[in-house]
Amino acid sequence: MILSPEVLTIEILDTIFLIFGSVAFVLAVKISLKWDINSTSHTQYNLENQSFLSATIIKYIFAIKLPLFLFFVFTLDKISNLLTGAMCAAGVVNATEYGTYLLILKLLNLYLFGLWLTIHYLDMKNPNLPYTKIKFEFFTIAYWFLIVEIVLEFISFYNINVDKMVSCCGTLYSSSASSVIGNVLRIDTPLLLSVFYGIFLLLVLFYRFRVKYLFAIFNIAFIIISLIALISFFGTYIYELPTHHCPFCFMQKDYYFIGYFIYTFLFIGTFYGIRSGVMQILKEPNYQSYNISLIFDTLFVLLVSSYPLVYFIRNGVWL
């Protein structure tokens, strides 16, 4: 088990989320079951007050979780020094069988909480609170994802054995690995890049012609293909090493923390893309989401594309 100051900070915050999130959950269940905006009963007035309390708790959890995600990645990177064999966060993530699931769940929860905030924002814009029931029903589901994330986080840190050797990212993210990653890395590069730029082009077209639902759906596809392309192709140009595919190392100082920018652009762009779909379902105007999404998706594509281009201009060859 690892109990560094960073891990302790994360676990204390997890405990706070668990307590306050559970309070918000109990209130959310009550609101989901009994909400009737037209009622003038004592129960309804109480629910209206409780809905503000619950929403405030959820907002604060999200407000802390957002920077905490970056802190979590930073922590993984930092504690990799304590594990024999680990060169970066990848070694820590794979030190237990739960690490990868935890990372995916953390990302998913950020998207879920972000979408919850979108619905909350729309709800608070209207004096009749039209989405209160929906947003708390949504939270009653999102809460369980939060709980699983917290439990996985405790289990992951608890099961990390500092005396046990772990694999480094070079082994984990290699085309010879017999894992999903190995299969991903064996994808034909021209095909991968065609799909990556193809989806981005489609996003631009869907934006231009306001094909709203497809814009949101293709943003989901864009996250997946971007992560694959990053690991399989673009990462190698950031490292300037054809065999190094780690999705974590480029967040280190040696690479000017460029990974934080790459992931921030990707996650903001795709989040707003998905958000635009949710707003479309709720029949709310959402031009701002479209614009932000396309700007950040474009920044991501430009940033990752610049690495192979600069490499080619400098060296006259591809890796």
Added chain:
Amino acid sequence: MITLKDITKIYELNKNNTIIAIKNINLYIKEGELIVLKGVSGSGKSTILSLIASLTKPTTGEVIVDKQRVSKLPDNFASNYRQTTIGFIFQKYNLIPTLSVEDNILLPLVPTNPDEDEARAKLDRVLTQFNITHKQHSIVRNLSGGEQQRVAISRALINNPKVIIADEPTANLDEKLSKDFIDILQSLKQSGKTIVVATHDPIFFDLDIVDKIIEIRAGKIV
């Protein structure tokens, strides 16, 4: 204009100590009416005013003002409603003593951030209406009680609200100033404002301008 439907308001001081401020009140006030809520201290008059102004929410029942269900408004909308629809005149004026008359009057405009000409026009209108132009730059704490009240009324009316609520407005005034205040009420009524006054001052009970006197006793309309 103003409807209170089956309103009950219970203040919960703690689990075993609750105060029933008003119980099952039904009230309808037409646009342009001047209503006096009469009753001793603690009878529930101020609670009714607070409910109309959406300063508090009922325990049960519904308050509708100018077709808005104000008892259901979330806080951000309630603030906006108070700013645009309600002018509140307090017993103790609630002015900021260290600011000038014009700064006090202009305070309700701050959140709306109007341009200077618009704010100046509104200020000049109320200063002239309530005859305090000559005191425009005076510091409020240096004014007499009657002048302070006219500043408070000007502040309440700077946004040209439809409803004016006055809580014990003559409690700190002598007889002459109370009569001056009633003259002001008369002019406001003539300009079409709906006015609700909570008071136990007998000066209000025989006035021609009052459309209805409603007696509140122990939280109920008598």
